[in-house]
Amino acid sequence: MKIDPTLYLQNQQKRGSTNSSLGKDDFLKILMAQIQNQNPLDPMKDKEFVSQMTQFSSLEQMTNMSQSFQAYTKSQSLPPIIQYSSLIGKEITYPVEGEGDGTEEGFKSGIVQSVKQKEGKTAVELPSGETIPVEQITKVSQKI
Missing domain, CATH: 2.30.30 (SH3 type barrels.)
Structure with missing residues (x-):
């Protein structure tokens, strides 16, 4: 089996974002990759899966709340x-x-x-x- 040279890290395209924090989309991608690549003989435990889904739900709710608060703050500030x-x-x-x-x-x-x-x-x-x-x-x- 031969490894495709385009998969080497130095050949990967750099992402446009310089933000070092993970968002809900990043969390979902990681969770999906983890589920797809888990060992079929030792699948992810139900407790771990539920725990990660709860974390994802909390992250999404905090993101939505933050966006709502920012919109509220912006609406409350008056022009000079x-x-x-x-x-x-x-x-x-x-x-x-x-x-x-x-x-x-x-x-x-x-x-x-x-x-x-x-x-x-x-x-x-x-x-x-x-x-x-x-x-x-x-x-x-x-x-x-």
């Missing part, structure tokens, strides 16, 4: 523009550089007129047309 829209009509305080040499820092306040987003950055707009990045807001208060 919607998240900051609650600032409209509120008074914000933000730092500004002092006059003259620019070494002193003071604070200004203004009522938020709108929220805008550009190139992934969110800012609020004041009635004067000034835009303030949300990261610079130091205080938010209700307009009295």
Whole structure:
């Protein structure tokens, strides 16, 4: 009997996945290979088979639960523009550089007129047309 040289390990194609963890499909392939290649005189014990099938079922349920949780988490996260829209009509305080040499820092306040987003950055707009990045807001208060 001659061994086919294409079956040598160095001649096998590399898999595209670099993921080192086993998934449910990998587990099922291993289980099927084990069943197909078992010794007919000493077949897999029933307890082992049931145990492996239980593990497979648990793995599948955990995978489904993980996918559901990821979908839920994604649905709960709001885009920043919607998240900051609650600032409209509120008074914000933000730092500004002092006059003259620019070494002193003071604070200004203004009522938020709108929220805008550009190139992934969110800012609020004041009635004067000034835009303030949300990261610079130091205080938010209700307009009295």
